[in-house]
Amino acid sequence: MNVKKQFTDGLLTQNPVLVQLLGMCSTLAITTSVMNGLGMGVSVIIILTLSNIFISLLRKIIPNEVRIACYIIVIAGFVTCVQLLLKAFLPELDKSLGVFIPLIVVNCIILGRAESFASKNAVGASALDGIFQGLGYTAVLLVMCFFRELLGAGTLLGVRILPESYTNMGLMTLPVGGFLCLGALIAAMQWAMNRAAEKRAAAEKEAK
Amino acid sequence: MTEYKELKLIASSSPHIRSDEDTRSIMLDVIIALLPALLMSVYRFGNWNFRALTVTAFSAGCCVLWEWLYRKLMKKSNMIGDLSAVVTGMLLALVCPVTVPYWMIAVGSFFSIVVVKQLYGGIGCNFLNPALAGRAVLVAAYAGPMTRWLAPEASYPVLGSADLVTAATPLAILKEGGADAFAALTQTYTAGDLFLGRIGGSLGETSALMLLLGGAYLLVRKVISWHIPAAYIGTVALVSLLAAPAGVDPWQYVTYQLFAGGLLLGAIFMATDYATSPVTKPGQLVFGAGCGLLTCFIRHFGSYPEGVCYSILIMNCTTWLLDKYIRPVIYGAPKKEKKEAAAK
Amino acid sequence: MKEFTARFALKVAGTLTAIALAVAALLGAVNHITADPIAARLAESTRVALSAVAPAGTDFTPLELSEEAVAAAAAQGGTLKELYAMSAGGYAVKVVTSGSQGNIEMIVGVDETGAITGVSIVDNAETAGIGSKVMENLPNEAGAPVLDQFIGLSGAGTLAVKKNIIPVTGATVSTRGVTAGANAALAVAELLG
Numbered sequence: 001m002n003v004k005k006q007f008t009d010g011l012l013t014q015n016p017v018l019v020q021l022l023g024m025c026s027t028l029a030i031t032t033s034v035m036n037g038l039g040m041g042v043s044v045i046i047i048l049t050l051s052n053i054f055i056s057l058l059r060k061i062i063p064n065e066v067r068i069a070c071y072i073i074v075i076a077g078f079v080t081c082v083q084l085l086l087k088a089f090l091p092e093l094d095k096s097l098g099v100f101i102p103l104i105v106v107n108c109i110i111l112g113r114a115e116s117f118a119s120k121n122a123v124g125a126s127a128l129d130g131i132f133q134g135l136g137y138t139a140v141l142l143v144m145c146f147f148r149e150l151l152g153a154g155t156l157l158g159v160r161i162l163p164e165s166y167t168n169m170g171l172m173t174l175p176v177g178g179f180l181c182l183g184a185l186i187a188a189m190q191w192a193m194n195r196a197a198e199k200r201a202a203a204e205k206e207a208k
Numbered sequence: 209m210t211e212y213k214e215l216k217l218i219a220s221s222s223p224h225i226r227s228d229e230d231t232r233s234i235m236l237d238v239i240i241a242l243l244p245a246l247l248m249s250v251y252r253f254g255n256w257n258f259r260a261l262t263v264t265a266f267s268a269g270c271c272v273l274w275e276w277l278y279r280k281l282m283k284k285s286n287m288i289g290d291l292s293a294v295v296t297g298m299l300l301a302l303v304c305p306v307t308v309p310y311w312m313i314a315v316g317s318f319f320s321i322v323v324v325k326q327l328y329g330g331i332g333c334n335f336l337n338p339a340l341a342g343r344a345v346l347v348a349a350y351a352g353p354m355t356r357w358l359a360p361e362a363s364y365p366v367l368g369s370a371d372l373v374t375a376a377t378p379l380a381i382l383k384e385g386g387a388d389a390f391a392a393l394t395q396t397y398t399a400g401d402l403f404l405g406r407i408g409g410s411l412g413e414t415s416a417l418m419l420l421l422g423g424a425y426l427l428v429r430k431v432i433s434w435h436i437p438a439a440y441i442g443t444v445a446l447v448s449l450l451a452a453p454a455g456v457d458p459w460q461y462v463t464y465q466l467f468a469g470g471l472l473l474g475a476i477f478m479a480t481d482y483a484t485s486p487v488t489k490p491g492q493l494v495f496g497a498g499c500g501l502l503t504c505f506i507r508h509f510g511s512y513p514e515g516v517c518y519s520i521l522i523m524n525c526t527t528w529l530l531d532k533y534i535r536p537v538i539y540g541a542p543k544k545e546k547k548e549a550a551a552k
Numbered sequence: 553m554k555e556f557t558a559r560f561a562l563k564v565a566g567t568l569t570a571i572a573l574a575v576a577a578l579l580g581a582v583n584h585i586t587a588d589p590i591a592a593r594l595a596e597s598t599r600v601a602l603s604a605v606a607p608a609g610t611d612f613t614p615l616e617l618s619e620e621a622v623a624a625a626a627a628q629g630g631t632l633k634e635l636y637a638m639s640a641g642g643y644a645v646k647v648v649t650s651g652s653q654g655n656i657e658m659i660v661g662v663d664e665t666g667a668i669t670g671v672s673i674v675d676n677a678e679t680a681g682i683g684s685k686v687m688e689n690l691p692n693e694a695g696a697p698v699l700d701q702f703i704g705l706s707g708a709g710t711l712a713v714k715k716n717i718i719p720v721t722g723a724t725v726s727t728r729g730v731t732a733g734a735n736a737a738l739a740v741a742e743l744l745g
Contacts, residue, residue, distance in 0.1 A: 077575030
């Protein structure tokens with residue numbers, strides 16, 4: 001079990017959104033305010049960790065032929081739990097996240113991790129994988145929310161940050177702002193990864 | 209040009225014709241062609257109050273500055289001398305309302321130059337018209353200020369802002385639909401008003417006469433060919449003729465559809481942009497007709513009164529397709545071989 | 553590929569059933585905790601939206617939607633969602649119409665004389681900064697709150713933007729959506745008498 005590698009994988013080198021390009025739909029849709037991002041991020045961390053744990057526990061029992069069906073049942077169960085809890089105790093957040101909470105069921109990150117990690121690894125590693133991949137997703141959400149809420153509404157977490165004279169850039173809270181923001185982030189990530197790879201190559205050359 | 213490693217030599221089949229035109233002289237022609245429309249807007253919006261001029265100059269300056277800064281920071285060769293940034297800046301200003309705040313122009317020109325033009329590799333490599341993309345972003349970002357039209361002959365200070373006398377654009381009146389709306393339009397604005405720019409609208413779109421003058425100059429100087437503007441304007445005319453509401457003189461309806469709004473500005477100066485329109489003549493005809501159809505659809509069915517900007521941007525995205533399937537004809541080859549060559 | 557035997561089928565079906573049952577049990581437990589708070593929240597949010605269109609102290613009784621009422625609303629361009637009788641007389645009507653960017657869901661109060669007592673927007677997707685001005689009841693072209701101008705008007709189908717309804721600058725389509733909803737609500741109230 002390599003905790004450090006799992007951590008950097010989840011947040012950077014195998015970031016679910018920026019590198020694996022999973023879960024883009026919800027990323028684009030709900031990142032209009034930091035509160036939304038936090039709510040969605042925490043929901044996904046909880047669901048992803050729980051589903052990873054359970055699927056890892058059941059990995060020897062689940063027959064290969066119906067594994068996807070089993071994963072979906074487990075995931076859908078947890079998603080519905082989270083949705084009911086949100087509806088009951090955080091109705092405002094539930095309203096602004098709207099259909100994207102139930103859609104976590106088909107969020108590729110969860111099913112993807114179940115298939116590619118939890119079904120092959122022990123419970124502890126799977127739980128950590130869920131937490132770190134969830135954190136990577138949440139981190140991207142928060143960065144996007146930061147820019148979109150700040151520029152689009154002049155606020156952060158609903159608190160006015162920019163002066164009243166600032167004209168809200170409505171574009172940023174529209175879907176198009178989400179695409180622009182995500183595109184810029186992916187480009188920056190690619191640039192940083194290419195740079196790191198070049199440096200590593202150069203260092204190896206010198207070492208020889 | 210220093211990016212030699214990316215430089216591909218593209219040679220068409222002979223004969224090769226040597227031309228003295230370079231980017232700079234083409235851009236200079238475009239600037240000259242834009243001057244009549246610009247002058248008219250300076251006159252119309254505020255009776256020689258120079259807001260129209262300062263906005264345009266500021267926009268051109270911003271574009272040049274962004275281009276210079278980007279290429280400097282990225283350690284690329286600087287080519288601001290080719291005047292293409294100046295043209296982008298002028299066009300961006302001409303599609304904004306005269307009351308647009310200066311900082312908004314700075315934001316829009318950043319998008320036009322840095323995001324749309326330079327990130328895709330600089331002049332000739334962008335796939336969208338930079339000025340229109342800048343406007344589209346501004347409209348999406350600041351919908352309110354970008355759709356507040358100063359009434360012609362009303363005044364607006366060069367610096368700062370003021371309460372303004374707004375006027376509905378002709379197309380906004382038409383948007384109400386039906387013969388009633390058209391009757392209201394003909395009462396508000398005469399065809400002469402459209403021709404001489406005595407209407408609400410963006411800086412450069414108001415005077416049909418001045419735009420046609422500029423277009424004629426570009427045609428005479430062979431900077432643009434007639435294919436795209438003719439196909440574009442012709443399609444809009446044809447569709448309008450067929451779609452004129454009952455109880456309206458169709459020819460009069462066509463006149464208003466052609467001369468109101470940004471059609472002439474778009475067809476002459478935007479859709480003809482070399483980098484974002486097809487190379488071949490048949491391709492250009494298809495491109496123009498596509499722009500025309502989309503414009504009519506948006507005006508007719510969309511929730512916006514005007515669709516020139518989005519139509520051209522959408523057709524920009526099809527340019528690669530048109531270039532792929534409508535190939536250049538090889539000069540001098542017999543007909544059959546031409547077909548085979550094109551099929552390759 | 554394994555050979556398909558009864559044993560194998562039983563194993564697959566059994567595992568799937570067992571997992572489904574376990575998840576169902578978990579859901580039942582969570583539902584048991586959350587059912588009451590959710591019902592309370594829903595009732596509360598409807599009450600807030602309803603009380604915005606009627607005088608304070610009005611009670612609302614939900615009514616069945618008749619086919620005629622649904623058709624009357626549809627004829628004016630609105631989809632009837634919910635219907636309440638107000639204790640002070642008249643009806644509160646929840647309708648959905650289309651705005652410029654998506655659906656507008658609103659509640660319109662109509663008193664026993666057939667005049668509108670208030671319009672309250674429940675949900676919308678209008679453009680921030682333009683259509684949203686209509687939704688937030690900001691001033692129209694004449695400087696008066698745009699939703700308040702509906703109060704006191706009557707006559708299904710007689711309300712029209714630029715005739716007796718003044719839109720917000722640049723948001724004619726959004727204003728038109730709300731007007732359609734008001735017309736639909738009036739039509740429903742007229743039908744019920």
